[in-house]
Amino acid sequence: MTTLCEKYRGKCFLDVKGQDLAVDRIKAFIKIFPSKKAILLHGPTGTGKTSLAYVLAQETNSEILELNASDLRNREQLEKVLKPATQESTLFGKGRIILVDEVDGISAADKGGLPELLSLIEKTKFPIIITANDIWQQKFNLLRQKSELVPLKALNYKTILLILKEIAEKEKIQVNEEILTSISIKSRGDVRAALNDLQAVFQINKPEEIGERDKEDDVFNVLKQIFKNLVNHETLRLYDTVNMPLDEILLWLEENIPYEYHGEELAKAYEVLSKADVFRGRIHRQQHWRFLVYQNILLSAGVSSAKEKPKIGFTLYKKPSRILKIWMSNQRQQKKKSIAVKYAEYCHISVKRAMREFPVIKYIIQKPEIQKQLKLEEDEIEFLSK
Ligand SMILES: Nc1ncnc2c1ncn2[C@@H]1O[C@H](COP(=O)(O)OP(=O)(O)OP(=O)(O)O)[C@@H](O)[C@H]1O
Ligand SMILES: [Mg+2]
Structure with a gap:
């Protein structure tokens, strides 16, 4: 299975959205080379740095020669790799672009290959593209001086929304706009994260998930017992019978409380839910799994005891679709x-x-x-x- 990120990796400059400045700068760089030898694309993750390097190669009919830290440190290897590059062009008349991707990752280890990179910039016959998330550390002082700095910005959520819409359309999968919007906002400008979330939503939207149906039957039954009955000896164990994490059950309760409870009951039930959510937060942040017990008590007996009398009649419970989808994709x-x-x-x-x-x-x-x-x-x- 190819991921959406792979499938929609840009092929031309137009595919790199929301980075007009960087696109212009890289085009200019390739024209003035070799008066500037290296360009340093920097910015947050998933904003198109690596994509832009590959797009440039496509657009200039060049091949990419990617160097990593160990290539850079290994003089012999470096000579070998660069040997064909010292001739004016490669075998098939293609140009060549050297890519040093994620330089901040590369030089994280003590022997970083950074000095080698600096000397490579001096003598290269081919344009060098370097990418990094954070270039403001002191060890990059020289690198910053020797290269053309080009910032890439986190993408505006509207731009990401457009990207997602276009892909959903191409994939012929209907996803409602609200979900696309919340994915875009949640991604905080990281297109890769947004595409991964979108992929998760695509997978949920495929109707083949039979196991999901059983799970839903179970959870409907359990909700019925929580909401209709008074607390009894079974209440605390109810959720054990559903193959669903408590966090997800919390979303089901949240969605359905207003269909069952009113007035004071409603307030009480949500109060209990908010406490459960506090524990949920602590469990995740501090890994205090023991708190699961409290989360369970609050979500079962807590919610159930928000009422004083048993409830009768039929209530149609709803699946918490929007938030659930986002939650599942996060999971x-x-x-x-x-x-x-x-x-x-x-x-x-x-x-x-x-x-x-x-x-x-x-x-x-x-x-x-x-x-x-x-x-x-x-x-x-x-x-x-x-
Ligand atoms: N500006 C953009 N326009 C369209 N798609 C983008 C853009 N930026 C990223 N993408 C998509 O997100 C994926 C990841 O992008 P890319 O690998 O270029 O990010 P990056 O900036 O190199 O991130 P990192 O810092 O994590 O290496 C790409 O496959 C592409 O599909
Ligand atoms: Mg990258």
Whole structure:
């Protein structure tokens, strides 16, 4: 499965949205080369730095020669890699562009390859593009002087919304505007994050998820017991019967409380919910899993006891669609991240890289032995099997 990020990686300058200034600057840079030898694209993650390097290569019919830290440190290797580059053009008459991607990651280790990069800038015959998130550290002083600095900005949410809409249209998947808007806002200018969220929503929108239906039946039943009955010996165990995390149940309660409770009950129920949410926050921030007990009590007995008398009659409960979708997409993102962190540590690569190469990594770590090595949790393994 290709990710949306891969599929919609830009092919021409027009595909790089909201970065007109950077596009103009890089075009100008390539014209004046070699009077400036290197351009340093810097800015927040997912704003098009790497894309722009590849687009430039496409547009100028050049090939990209990517150098990483170990290439830079290994003199022999560097000579070898650069050898063809010392001739005026490559074999097929293509130009060549040297890319040093994520230089701040590269030089994180003590032996950074930074001096080598600086000397490469002096003698290169081909334009060098360097990308970085943060270039204001002192160790980059010289690099900043020797290269043309070009900032890329976090994208405006409206621009991201346009990108998402265009893709949803191309994929012929209907996603309501409200969801697209909230993804755009939540992404805080990071197009990659937005595309990953969009992908999660696409996956939810596919009607094939039968398991989901059973889960919903279960949760409807449990809501009925919480809302209709008074607290009894079963109340505290009700959620054990639903295959759904408490955080998600909280969203179901939040959505349905007003259909069942009124007046004072309503106020009480939401009060309890807000307390549960406080615990939820502590659980996530401080990893105090013991608080799950309280979260469960509040969400079950707490919500149930907001009323004084049992309720009768039928209530049509609703699925908390909008927030649930966003929540689920976040959950996926988080699982992916926690797996990527383990993988990255094991393979000594950056978490960012692991996240980006996740589609491939996902294949690699399907084997149970490897999952064991990485010490994956059950839910992470389940995530991988989807
Ligand atoms: N300005 C943009 N216009 C359109 N799509 C974009 C833009 N920026 C990023 N994207 C999309 O997001 C994906 C990731 O972008 P890219 O790899 O260029 O980010 P980056 O700035 O290099 O991030 P990082 O700092 O994490 O390396 C791309 O595949 C592309 O689909
Ligand atoms: Mg990049």
